[in-house]
Amino acid sequence: MKFSRRQFLHTSAICSFGSLAPSFLQKTAFTAASKKVKTDRVLVVLQLSGGNDGLNTIVPYADDEYGRNRSTLRLQAPEVHKIDSYCGFHYEMKAMWEQFQDGHVSVIQSVGYPKSNRDHAGALRDWYTAYPHDENCETGWLGRSIEYANQVDHTDLPGVLVGNISMPLALNAERTIVPSIRRLDQMQFQQEPLSADIHKTDNALLDFVNQQTSIALEKSRKLTNITKDIHSSVEYPPFQLAKTLRTAAQLIRADIGVCIIYTALGGDGFGGFDNHASQRDNHAALLRQLSESVSAFINDLKHDRLLDRVLLTTVSEFGRTLKENGRRGTGHGAAAPMLAAGAQLKPGLIGQCPSLTDLDDGALKHQIDFRNVFAALLDQWLCIDSKEILGVSFDPIPLFQS
Amino acid sequence: MKNQNAAFDPQWAWESYVPSDERPWTLKWVGHLYRRAAFGASWEQLRQAMEEGPARTVERLLNPSGNTDEFETSFDEYESAAANSDSTEGLRAWWLRRMIQTPDPLKEKMTLFWHNHFAIDCGKVKSGVLALQRLRLNREDALGNYAHLLQAIVHHPTTFLALNAEKNRKVLPNDNFAKKVLENYCLGPDMVSEQDIHETARAFTGWFLIRNECRFLDREHDHTNKRILGEEGDFDSQDVINIILRRPDAAQFIVRKLYRFFISEVEEPAHSFLEPLVRLFTADFNIKKVITVILKSNLFFSETAYRKRVKSPIEYALEIVRGFEANVSTTHLGNDLKALGQDLFHPPTVKGWLGGRHWINSAALIGRCNLAHALISNSAPYEKQLAFDTVFEKYKCKSDEESCQFILNLFLQDDLDETVRKQLYRSTADKKPSSWLQRFTIDVLTCPEFQIG
Numbered sequence: 001m002k003f004s005r006r007q008f009l010h011t012s013a014i015c016s017f018g019s020l021a022p023s024f025l026q027k028t029a030f031t032a033a034s035k036k037v038k039t040d041r042v043l044v045v046l047q048l049s050g051g052n053d054g055l056n057t058i059v060p061y062a063d064d065e066y067g068r069n070r071s072t073l074r075l076q077a078p079e080v081h082k083i084d085s086y087c088g089f090h091y092e093m094k095a096m097w098e099q100f101q102d103g104h105v106s107v108i109q110s111v112g113y114p115k116s117n118r119d120h121a122g123a124l125r126d127w128y129t130a131y132p133h134d135e136n137c138e139t140g141w142l143g144r145s146i147e148y149a150n151q152v153d154h155t156d157l158p159g160v161l162v163g164n165i166s167m168p169l170a171l172n173a174e175r176t177i178v179p180s181i182r183r184l185d186q187m188q189f190q191q192e193p194l195s196a197d198i199h200k201t202d203n204a205l206l207d208f209v210n211q212q213t214s215i216a217l218e219k220s221r222k223l224t225n226i227t228k229d230i231h232s233s234v235e236y237p238p239f240q241l242a243k244t245l246r247t248a249a250q251l252i253r254a255d256i257g258v259c260i261i262y263t264a265l266g267g268d269g270f271g272g273f274d275n276h277a278s279q280r281d282n283h284a285a286l287l288r289q290l291s292e293s294v295s296a297f298i299n300d301l302k303h304d305r306l307l308d309r310v311l312l313t314t315v316s317e318f319g320r321t322l323k324e325n326g327r328r329g330t331g332h333g334a335a336a337p338m339l340a341a342g343a344q345l346k347p348g349l350i351g352q353c354p355s356l357t358d359l360d361d362g363a364l365k366h367q368i369d370f371r372n373v374f375a376a377l378l379d380q381w382l383c384i385d386s387k388e389i390l391g392v393s394f395d396p397i398p399l400f401q402s
Numbered sequence: 403m404k405n406q407n408a409a410f411d412p413q414w415a416w417e418s419y420v421p422s423d424e425r426p427w428t429l430k431w432v433g434h435l436y437r438r439a440a441f442g443a444s445w446e447q448l449r450q451a452m453e454e455g456p457a458r459t460v461e462r463l464l465n466p467s468g469n470t471d472e473f474e475t476s477f478d479e480y481e482s483a484a485a486n487s488d489s490t491e492g493l494r495a496w497w498l499r500r501m502i503q504t505p506d507p508l509k510e511k512m513t514l515f516w517h518n519h520f521a522i523d524c525g526k527v528k529s530g531v532l533a534l535q536r537l538r539l540n541r542e543d544a545l546g547n548y549a550h551l552l553q554a555i556v557h558h559p560t561t562f563l564a565l566n567a568e569k570n571r572k573v574l575p576n577d578n579f580a581k582k583v584l585e586n587y588c589l590g591p592d593m594v595s596e597q598d599i600h601e602t603a604r605a606f607t608g609w610f611l612i613r614n615e616c617r618f619l620d621r622e623h624d625h626t627n628k629r630i631l632g633e634e635g636d637f638d639s640q641d642v643i644n645i646i647l648r649r650p651d652a653a654q655f656i657v658r659k660l661y662r663f664f665i666s667e668v669e670e671p672a673h674s675f676l677e678p679l680v681r682l683f684t685a686d687f688n689i690k691k692v693i694t695v696i697l698k699s700n701l702f703f704s705e706t707a708y709r710k711r712v713k714s715p716i717e718y719a720l721e722i723v724r725g726f727e728a729n730v731s732t733t734h735l736g737n738d739l740k741a742l743g744q745d746l747f748h749p750p751t752v753k754g755w756l757g758g759r760h761w762i763n764s765a766a767l768i769g770r771c772n773l774a775h776a777l778i779s780n781s782a783p784y785e786k787q788l789a790f791d792t793v794f795e796k797y798k799c800k801s802d803e804e805s806c807q808f809i810l811n812l813f814l815q816d817d818l819d820e821t822v823r824k825q826l827y828r829s830t831a832d833k834k835p836s837s838w839l840q841r842f843t844i845d846v847l848t849c850p851e852f853q854i855g
Contacts, residue, residue, distance in 0.1 A: 136566060177766050191845075201819070203709055205667075205711075208759060212762050212764060216768050
């Protein structure tokens, strides 16, 4: 009796959900327990809310079809930062274009999915869950990844939301509470709890909370030290996104085990990128914020030799229609490029430029399914078995240097 | 140790606890009772319970005396007024306020239990009025009749809306809906076959949601024979629920959850151990009868139950507020509890809040401690809300030592490790005098012993 009780204490202290989980939970637990999640690597997912116009982000300036369909929104050759003789970055994206030249930014072309949704709520759902057209899926792809890291490696706090937005479905998890961080002091004790000497009691639950308290204390102190450290700061531009990414960089620098960070540009839900009218200036301003903030983030991490550990990627629920509408804006489209930043990326353009003549109801067809991109992020970056997260096997796209 | 072993004899376990020299009625057990059957207690309540003993105290929690009607009526009105929007934020604030002020805390606690058992994300419902209707169903039968409650909830518009079953056509029975209802509300997972699920979905055909109301269209109902859990006939949805309720598994499922809620999250009790409760529940699905046995039992007042649950964020925060006999902005509190993982009306999935150790990770722990800090130190957004000094005056703490002891009695019933106690006093000894009692209190409320209950 005594022996088995002790044994029970021991196992439940190690196993993060142990005997507390009703038996039905253990059945849904992930099976691939052998693989080690790469907790020293970080994935930052940056949502461009509202559906980003990919064609005016990576601009096919030399394509006649582009010019013909965009009478007021088209960018001329001198207005783009050229990648090649066909396409280039929007004129406000100089900073990112320079990072592209240095091999720290890559472009994944024509990403979308079959029968893609054209309304915000539906398309967001599809991207968030990574189970397109399954309205019964209740959790997000990153929420499930967080849970996976939690269960397979017993990682405390694998994922966080950073910034001034509400928790997206992408991070929703069945069990794990994913924190939303607006300011770093939310992750620091206002008054440190008594640091319990970790002596074992006869209550496994109390032991568990004791242990978690010392973990939390350590993390809180690490963050306090980071925020005290002022001379490491690289200049960030005066945008909200830059502030958010600076917070993300501090979380990474503090080394508190966070490996998934989510944030957004363009506001909550369907936001700033949804330009049905007078798109030009609004879109340009957002792209400038994106470009300069991400570039500062890259420089900051590079400065601290942390860029090797970080991968940032943008997501957006859809691109825009090729043809502009009569109000100098664009409609909801389909495929669009994803922008990725990091030090281990395959440089340049990944995948093919979208066809501007073979359209699907006015929108670009996808050539890469977003779940093939997610598979690369999960399998090859975070070392999380993508099949467990996406339900079926998707071949990872060649995103990294071999 | 003797008692702990004896706890595994079901007959002893479910018999009523009678204080004895060996197992005396102490403050420890009063605090325990008020943590589980209420959202904590004031010192006055603890003191009264100490005097009255377990039987009378449990009786009072089950059947609160005095005028509860007036309270309920006025809060019903506040809630109705708050339900006039698609968002549930107003409702959330009023419900939290109700939990803090109610003269019938066990009812609110059980309402929360059912809110979690019949979990849906009200974000999908997009109607405060419907969300409130559902809350009221849960409250009306919180300690009432489970069979009635289950029928009402399953057939409520919110269930169809949240589980994507607004149109149950004869040609398109919704297996996913049937599966979620059977597995999450009725029997638990893996208790039914694919066929049971499909036949249940067929029994639900004919239900349509029209302008947020449930309508049964007979021509869309599949009238052919169905075979569900061994019974056969032209069943409709109500028949299915009745068939389920005839299964002992249905009662077992609820009793097991009640065990987790009131006794312990640490151990899964054996089938045979719960048998007396299951038998009692199966007889007439009277929820109150089962809870009465649980709250009076030897097992409830034993080490098997004591500090064997992680407090949910709501329990954690409300025990502080009720301990200080305070009122705080529940609009802000609702937001803070959401950040800690417990957003009323929005559990993460149809499985509800799984709780237990999942409540705790380093971020959640820091958040809980910072919430306690904000409440006690009256910092943003809780400025001037919790009058910290009042309780010390009210209960006539004459010295610093008495004030410290009062806090330890109120929140931990003085049950803490001696090394922790030493640390508590040491850490406040060298702090500046003006706010040292606040610091001491925050230390108590952020120590691991206060995170569990």
